[in-house]
Amino acid sequence: QVQLGQSGAEMKKPGASVKVSCKASGYTFASYGISWVRQAPGQGPEWMGWISVYNGNTNYAQKFQGRVTMTTDTSTNTAYMELRSLRSDDTAVYYCARATNVDTAMEPWGQGTLVTVSS
Amino acid sequence: DIQMTQPPSSLSASVGDRVTIPCRASQSISHYLNWYQQKPGKAPKLLIYAASNLQSGVPSRFSGSGSGTDFTLTISSLQPEDFATYYCQQSYYTPPTFGGGTKVEIK
Secondary structure, three states: OOEEEEOOOEEEOOOOOEEEEEEEEOOOHHHOEEEEEEEOOOOOOEEEEEEEOOOOOEEEOHHHOOOEEEEEEOOOOEEEEEEOOOOHHHOEEEEEEEEOOOOOOOOOEOOOEEEEEOO | OOOEEOOOOEEEEOOOOOEEEEEEEOOOOOOOEEEEEEOOOOOOEEEEEOOOEEOOOOOOOEEEEEEOOEEEEEEOOOOHHHOOEEEEEEOOOOOOEEOOOEEEEEO
């Protein structure tokens, strides 16, 4: 079945970077894009951006422009999201989700990766 | 960004109840509205896409309606496994945005 498996929890200091991975299985990886969504404790989800696995095109939320990079590796069916210059308010669970395009629904989702930013 | 509003933030209901969950967009989003269910400690799960289309594998007691700015998720007969938080999400404008969620609790 279609699955997305994410890397484990991370603890980072303010100013550091984090790179979360998302390994896809059960479908043709290049036929879909990957969205990244984060959810701070007790809050609703927040969309960060989307990447086309087919051609690498990206669409980032303006809020994260300049601080986020999304990439894919088709040889391992893995997507990556790197967030730099971490702040305490970046503490959240980060999810990847399959999405054909920016304007389509997201399903399925990975299990989530908790990123904690604390000095 | 488009604001998605989901009042109330929580509601209490009993097994077997018909439950309706509203969602309002700050501007017209046509039918570009998706509904997700999230249980504690789990990832969101897609229930309804494009306002009224049932995602494969989702029980038929879930349905969605609406267009423009006002949308509704309906659970025709609430089951024990349906106690969760429900989020609406618009995908007409970039960035896609989510509502604050409605938590369905046991009465």
